[in-house]
Structure formats: C-alpha cells, structure tokens
Amino acid sequence: MYHLVTGFYQMLTKRDEYNILILGLDDAGKSTFLETAKTKFTKGYKGMNLKSITSTVGLNIGQIDFSGLTFNFWDLGGQKELQSLWDKYYDESHGVIYVIDSNDRERMSESKELFDKMIKNEFLTGVPLLILANKQDIIDCMGVREIKPVFQQHGHLIGRRDCLTIPTSGLTGEGVDEAINWLKDAVKRNSILRPPKIKS
Ligand SMILES: Nc1nc2c(ncn2[C@@H]2O[C@H](COP(=O)(O)OP(=O)(O)OP(=O)(O)O)[C@@H](O)[C@H]2O)c(=O)[nH]1
Ligand SMILES: [Mg+2]
Structure with missing residues (x-):
C-alpha cells in the first residue's frame, strides 16, 4: 500500500526538467532576458530592478516551472575570457x-563568429536553437529581417535542429513569452534524442 501511495504521489509530482543555455556576447542582454522570463513565468515573483543587473562573471542560474515542466537556465558570462567555459x-x-x-552593428560579425563556433560543436548537434534579435526597443536597431539571414546563413551547420529567430526586448518584455513557449515545444520534440531529467 505504501509503495502504491508513494508511486502515485511521485507520478503526480514528477516533472520533466530541461537545461537551457543562454549564450551571446557580453552586453547582449542575456541576464536581463532571463530575469524578465522569470518574472513573467513565476507567480508572485516581482523580479529585481533590471537596471541593477551587472555583467555576469561565470554562471548565473535561474529556474522556471510552467506547463508541467521545469527549465533550468544556465546564463553564462559573454566576456571574451569567459567564452572558453561555454562548451563545458x-x-x-x-x-x-x-x-x-x-x-550593436560594430560587434555583429564578432557575435556571428562566436555563434558559428558554437553551432559547429558536436555536443550541440540537433539541440534546438532560439536566436534572439534583442534590444528591439531601441530605435534604428537592426530588425529580424536583417539579422536572420546573417545568422542562419550556414544552414548546413544549423542542420536539422529546430531553429527560430525572433525579435525581443528583455527590458520591455517583447517576445519573451513567445521565446519560452517555442523553446518548450522544441525541447519536447527533441526529447527522444535528449531526454529530460525527471525531477520528483
Ligand atoms: N535597450 C535595451 N537594453 C537592454 C536590453 N536588455 C539588456 N539591456 C541592457 O544591456 C546591458 C547589458 O545587459 P545584461 O543583461 O547584463 O547583458 P549580458 O548579456 O548578461 O552581459 P554579460 O553578463 O556581460 O555577458 C544592461 O545595461 C541592460 O540594461 C534590451 O532589451 N533593451
Ligand atoms: Mg549576464
């Protein structure tokens, strides 16, 4: 009876857990995006003052529980000396x-080089990829129509993985819901290749 009850309890409480990496050059807005996502998807969480977020040294961890699953975010520092830690x-x-x-038109090619290096890595083969054309609240920034062809240029490297480019602003919250929901569907579709961890 005990086993039946605990088994039933575990069945009700267990959640699929997915690890989501947030990458990009320093100052791209990774930590701001994560904080906004946490605020939007966590009931009762008021969030911190976005303007008080400082450059990430190492790793910033975040978590959201939604739609019956858990996302563990690993928001990595984008500064040059920290980029070598990403592939771990x-x-x-x-x-x-x-x-x-x-x-940041000046560093667009630097970001593209980093992106290409990342998608070439064999340990990411097939892993769903969401590209955020962030800071869309800034007038005269590059739009998705300009950014997408640059970053999705090497189709053979992106391969058959799910890939989407969308416009976002971590500051205003534009595109954040769409981003998280798309990723939820994409990691579920890919769960045969990369099964989630089960959290109880
Ligand atoms: N206008 C605007 N500014 C943003 C946006 N997102 C972030 N910022 C600003 O950009 C700067 C860097 O934001 P972070 O979130 O710390 O950037 P990061 O990518 O985490 O940087 P590292 O931790 O150094 O890798 C901060 O001054 C943010 O307020 C956005 O969507 N729009
Ligand atoms: Mg950061």
Whole structure:
C-alpha cells in the first residue's frame, strides 16, 4: 500500500526538467532576458530592478516551472575570457538561446563568429536553437529581417535542429513569452534524442 501511495504521489509530482543555455556576447542582454522570463513565468515573483543587473562573471542560474515542466537556465558570462567555459555545458543542455544585441552593428560579425563556433560543436548537434534579435526597443536597431539571414546563413551547420529567430526586448518584455513557449515545444520534440531529467 505504501509503495502504491508513494508511486502515485511521485507520478503526480514528477516533472520533466530541461537545461537551457543562454549564450551571446557580453552586453547582449542575456541576464536581463532571463530575469524578465522569470518574472513573467513565476507567480508572485516581482523580479529585481533590471537596471541593477551587472555583467555576469561565470554562471548565473535561474529556474522556471510552467506547463508541467521545469527549465533550468544556465546564463553564462559573454566576456571574451569567459567564452572558453561555454562548451563545458553543451552535452548536458537541451536547448540554446543565443542572444544578439541588435543595436550593436560594430560587434555583429564578432557575435556571428562566436555563434558559428558554437553551432559547429558536436555536443550541440540537433539541440534546438532560439536566436534572439534583442534590444528591439531601441530605435534604428537592426530588425529580424536583417539579422536572420546573417545568422542562419550556414544552414548546413544549423542542420536539422529546430531553429527560430525572433525579435525581443528583455527590458520591455517583447517576445519573451513567445521565446519560452517555442523553446518548450522544441525541447519536447527533441526529447527522444535528449531526454529530460525527471525531477520528483
Ligand atoms: N535597450 C535595451 N537594453 C537592454 C536590453 N536588455 C539588456 N539591456 C541592457 O544591456 C546591458 C547589458 O545587459 P545584461 O543583461 O547584463 O547583458 P549580458 O548579456 O548578461 O552581459 P554579460 O553578463 O556581460 O555577458 C544592461 O545595461 C541592460 O540594461 C534590451 O532589451 N533593451
Ligand atoms: Mg549576464
């Protein structure tokens, strides 16, 4: 009887857990996006002052529970000396969010080089990829129509994984719901190749 009750309890409370990497150059808006996502998807969480977020040194962890699953976010620092740490997380990730500062034309090619290096990595083969054309609240920034062809240029590297580019603003919240919901569907579709961890 005990086993029946605990089994039933575990069945009710267990959740699929997915690890989501947030990558991109420093200043792209990764931590701001994560904080806004946490605020939107966590009941009762008021969130911190977005303007008080400072550059990430190492790893910033975040979690949201929604739609019967858990997302564990690994928001990595984007500064040059921290980029070499990214690939340590690849084989345990179920999805990648790559954040671009759409207003930083000067560093667009630097971001693209980093992006290409990341998608070439064999430990990310097949892992769903969400590209955020972020900071869309800034007038005169590059739009998705300009950014998408640049980043999705090497179709063979992106391969058959799910991939989407969308406009976002971590500051205003534009595109954040769409981003998280798309990723939820994408990691579920890919769960045969990368099964979630089961949390009880
Ligand atoms: N206008 C605008 N500014 C943003 C947006 N998102 C972030 N910022 C600003 O951009 C700067 C960097 O934001 P962060 O979220 O710390 O960037 P990050 O990618 O986490 O940077 P690292 O941790 O250094 O890798 C901050 O001044 C933010 O307020 C956005 O959507 N629009
Ligand atoms: Mg950060």
